Amino acid sequence: MLNLERLRTLDALARHGSVSGAADGLHVTTSAVSQQMAKLEKEVGQPLVARSGRGIRLTDAGRLLADHAARIISQVELAQADVEAQRGRAVGELRIGAFPTALRGLFPSALVELRAVHPELRVRTWEMEPDASLGAVVRGDLDLAVGIDWYNKRMAVPGELLRADLLDDAADVAVPADHPLAGRAEVDLADFGDADWISWNEGQFCYEWLVFTLRGEGIEPRIRHIAEEHQTQLAFVAAGLGVCVTPRLGRGPVPAGVRLLPVRASVRRHIYVVWRADADRRPSIRAAVDALRESGARYAAA
Known part of the structure; x- marks a missing residue:
């Protein structure tokens, strides 16, 4: 076969x-x-x-x-x-992939809602980077995936996928408390031309965005440390080892010794969910998209 x-x-x-x-x-x-x-x-x-x-x-x-x-x-x-549509309700298994801060910031409340409203639906989640999860949806390994577009760099979404917007998420620059700019109310990325940076893994979409954006400001970034998790990046900032861009969604507690500085020309990422067009009639897809949208709206209103 x-x-x-x-x-x-x-x-x-x-x-x-x-x-x-x-x-x-x-x-x-x-x-x-x-x-x-x-x-x-x-x-x-x-x-x-x-x-x-x-x-x-x-x-x-x-x-x-x-x-x-x-x-x-x-x-x-x-x-x-x-x-699924013949049964008229969300049933069976639904597989969703999301990057770490979306999984942490959006999914707990969305999954609680789905469990309460659709008790016959079994949701399984995987933490994975957006480029990998979008590919898994195309291949059929996942039913839904959460993707991101930065304000100045979009992720390529295959044409066979549909998408729904979830929210816009602002990002700040995290600096050590004794950094010369720590007292500023706002900063520009160009202010950090001589900084040591802490970033995501090379090859990941967010890493490529950071390098692309800093070079657009005329900065050749000195990336000294690589860390997957935002909390690890912030721990390095607290230790005085560099600065990083840190989105707000799913960020969690900020360590003592770190100052978060809003960027004057707002640095934002747009977060959305995708699924295969052929699966659009599935009630479970629609239920999950609605739950994620409501979770995103609650976060934006907080």
């Missing part, structure tokens, strides 16, 4: 026209795409891709199977949506 995940890989390859494009669309590595295609070719017993100059092209068999793959993927989503 053909593997659905491998058919999703073939579908992405057909839509994007290259291994790198398929990898970007699925938010996986190019080697993962190649491995999945090799396994699919072994399953069907004939080549599905062929070299074409520096790139690749689908063989006749590859194009034929890709057409079927697109229909199969759509039918799987529609079948699940129809079964």
Whole structure:
């Protein structure tokens, strides 16, 4: 029997026209795409891709199977949506991925609401970076994912996904209490041209945003320390090891010895949730989106 995940890989390859494009669309590595295609070719017993100059092209068999793959993927989503819609209520399992501060800031109240209003719905959550979680939705590994756009840099959202806005979240610059700018009511990012920075992992969307933004201010950032969690970043700031950008959603307690400085030209990130268009009729999708929207509205009003 053909593997659905491998058919999703073939579908992405057909839509994007290259291994790198398929990898970007699925938010996986190019080697993962190649491995999945090799396994699919072994399953069907004939080549599905062929070299074409520096790139690749689908063989006749590859194009034929890709057409079927697109229909199969759509039918799987529609079948699940129809079964759920026929029952008329949110039931079964719902898988959601979200980055750490969204998971911490939005999900506890949203999940409590879903449990109370939809007791037959089983929600499972994963903490993961937004580029990975969006790819997991495309592949069908997740049903929903929470994404972010910074005010000056948007994340690429695959065309087959729908999205709903949740909230706008402001960010501050965190500095040690004895920093020369610690007494300011507002700052500009350009004020930190000589600062040592504490940032997210290289390659992550927020890391790329920070470097892109500082370079836009004419600053070549000196990133001295890498930490995944905002609380770890703030602990480094408290120790006098540098400064960081810290969003407000899910931030939690700020350590003694840290000052939070609003940015004069407001630094904000837009937070939204995505799901596959084929799953739009599922009551569980709609229920989760509504619960997350209400959680976002409560946070914004606080």
